[in-house]
Amino acid sequence: MRKERKNAVGQIIVDTASRLFYKQGYGNTGINQIVHESGVVKSSLYTSFRSKEDILMAYLENTGFVVDEALKGAADRFADPKEKVLAVFDYLIELVQEKEYYGCNFLNIISEIPIEDERVRTQIKKQKNGVRRLFSQILGPIGKEDLADEIYILFEGALIGNKVHNEIWPITIARNIAGKLLN
Incomplete structure (x- = not known):
């Protein structure tokens, strides 16, 4: 169950980042914006992705x-x-x-x-x-x-x-x- 939750959080992060990277660019998208718009806490982001x-x-x-x-x-x-x-x-x-x-x-x-x-x-x-x-x-x-x-x-x-x-x-x-x- 814990791995499924981690995968779900990771997918939310990727979906949010994908939309932002595509619309406004990779360089113009910050981690804080991904965290804010995805609704996940920053520690969850770094649990799923190192960078x-x-x-x-x-x-x-x-x-x-x-x-x-x-x-x-x-x-x-x-x-x-x-x-x-x-x-x-x-x-x-x-x-x-x-x-x-x-x-x-x-x-x-x-x-x-x-x-x-x-x-x-x-x-x-x-x-x-x-x-x-x-x-x-x-x-x-x-x-x-x-x-x-x-x-x-x-x-x-x-x-x-x-x-x-x-x-x-x-x-x-x-x-x-x-x-x-x-x-």
Whole structure:
């Protein structure tokens, strides 16, 4: 029972921190704000996590799983590899139009952390390599897995372009280029 309570408290902390990290940034979110908004006492936070970075790691792991499943789910709606790839871009088009969309969780964090923070960078690379792997798996059956990294760069560029311009056109252009590459 005690372990379940600890896990529940930890999940409350991660859920609260996830919302705050995503909306206002990792650097702009303090431990005291996480404690206050989660409703847990500071000692409970430190029983579950040794540091703010440990909370960040849980956020990145949880978010990585959710994002990977969403991208795979978008692709899995189709049988044709080209349509699968385009469906991933269509998913982005829908995602960026959501009211509470503040950019790619991972690109937001990577832009905030020092280059020396290898632990966080490794976790973000793991998620991004999962996206690369998804494109490679989609394109493997038609012998075009060599295009996976090109499609991945379009995907990442579309996310950055959307963040900079706060418009859909970078994603639609990347989608169109991906379609041409796969013809």
